[in-house]
Amino acid sequence: MSNTAQPSRTVVLIGPMAVGKTTLGAELAQLLGWEFVDSDQVVESQHGKISDIFASRGESWFRQLEARTIATLLRSEAPLVLSLGGGAVLDTGTQQLLVGRTVVYLNARPETVRARILRSSNRPLLAGEDPIARWQQLKNSREGVYQRLSDLTLDVSQGSARELAQSLLEQLDLRTNIHDGESQ
């Protein structure tokens, strides 16, 4: 969605739960020397655990907090790597705010996320009987949005977070000269 001639100073990572948005985002920010922010972490630091927010106030309340948080973060003037919660892209206001940013869709198969999902208890939308089937169902229902909003898709099924971040940086450099405008 961004103009590839103009380097964007924000890279936004989107995609389903447990694909590595937070982990790769932190690695990418370190490689770039940019600030890293994760919308789930900001919401949790201000409002408590996501599973508790879902339990006490419901999903739509969480979505409002999430959208508001992302809008604030995207006002940053500093170069930023921003990892979003898996469902954040469903909000139409957030969708509009992503236009003109460099948006990367991290895509994975269920085999890649299976063990990660089974060992975590802070994903309320996967709390039912068959978390892998639910993950796949949510991914399928959001796939079109992830693809439409993104400039680039990164398959995260092979490689460490560091290797994937390095590969992503190389692809971003080719597309947008991401380092342009920096002093070094």
Ligand SMILES: Nc1ncnc2c1ncn2[C@@H]1O[C@H](COP(=O)(O)OP(=O)(O)OP(=O)(O)O)[C@@H](O)[C@H]1O
């Ligand atoms: N490339 C990788 N190789 C091995 N483990 C990974 C990789 N990427 C992420 N992980 C691990 O998978 C787990 C989930 O990663 P992470 O929290 O970054 O996913 P996420 O997409 O941010 O998930 P959520 O949607 O829940 O925020 C973490 O334990 C992380 O260490």
Ligand SMILES: O=C(O)C1=C[C@@H](O)[C@@H](O)[C@H](O)C1
């Ligand atoms: O995919 C989702 O809808 C979610 C993903 C997580 O990152 C959290 O934002 C929350 O658990 C909801």
Ligand SMILES: [Mg+2]
């Ligand atoms: Mg995350």
